[in-house]
Amino acid sequence: MRTILSIIIFLIPFSGISAQNLTPSFDISEYLEMMKISIRTTGDSSYYNKLPAPESHTMIYQSPEMGLKNKWDLWTNEHQKSAVISIRGTTVDPVSWLENFYAGMVPAQGKLHLSNDFQFEYKLAEDPKAAVHIGWLVGTAFLSRDILPKIDSLYHKGYRDFLIIGHSQGGGIAYLLTSHLNYLQKQQKIPADIRWKTYCSAAPKPGNLYYAYDFESLTQEGWAYNVVNASDWVPQVPFSIQTIDDFNDVNPFKNAKKAIKKQKFPDRIVMRRVFNQLDKPTRKAQRNFQKYLGDKASIFIKKSLPEFQKPEFVSSN
Secondary structure (H helix, E strand, O other), rough: OHHHHHHHHHHOOOOOOOOOOOOOOOHHHHHHHHHHHHHHHHHOHHOOOHHHHOOOOEEOOOOOOOOOOEEEEEEEEOOOEEEEEEEEOOOOOHHHHHHHHOEEEOOOEEEEEOOEEEEEEOOOOOOOEEEEEEHHHHHHHHHHHHHHHHHHHHOOOOEEEEEEEEOOOOHHHHHHHHHHHHHHHHHOOOOOOOOOEEEHHHHOOEEEEHHHHHHHHOOOOOOEEEEEEOOOOOOHHHOOOOHHOOOOOOHHHHHHHHHHHHOOOOOOHHHHHHHHHHHHHHHHHHHHHHHHHHHHHHHHHHHHHHOOOOOOOOOOO
């Protein structure tokens, strides 16, 4: 992954960031600047010192580790009055990897009990069928608690444009953070004149199809991108398992059992058998993933977050 980032940094022309305010659409020079920032969020100076430094931004804050070994940086461009929220990806620490494997799915709106003094109330989508990855939601919760006061402070200093960049695991969290901030705006908990633009880099899949629809609606017209290498494995995970429960109510497969009951004997028996052979394996796979990457993984999560309360998972992957 680091080799790929190095190639990107050196091969893209150094055109510099445009002097205009934040605008929609993919800007290659803007993304290059985000990559220069992102590699420094890794904290590994032996790596990033070999690569060009950001041209237009200065780091003004680096957070401590929090949650499941999550961390973020805050960079500003004083001339443009814009800021960058840079989210670190997976580290070599087993707890950081545990966050990735903690892949049970929870509703895209609700509450998480993270500790006795921290309950995270969130809304990441409108659709009640939307669901998101619990591990990266936990990361989003801890990071957002630290990020929001910094946004408020910069807002009072005249900043209105915020870019969000996250690589790998950080990209998955960047999706969820973008949704969280947009819905806080809709709830009038964040000023309406703040603009968000997100660049996810090699991001994994943070939610189900209904979450994806909602995210696309929130960021339509060029306010969010995920840049991937087609040979990279990270954007392919976690596993996607589609069951009939994931279908819209009008989907004919959703009501197949009712239709089969209306068929004549023995056609009804044959069709039911075929249907079950198609339906049951995906349901079993979904239950197994929820069992091991949700319920059992929660036991290990509590070793890092002792007061964490396991949420109710939904049957979606």
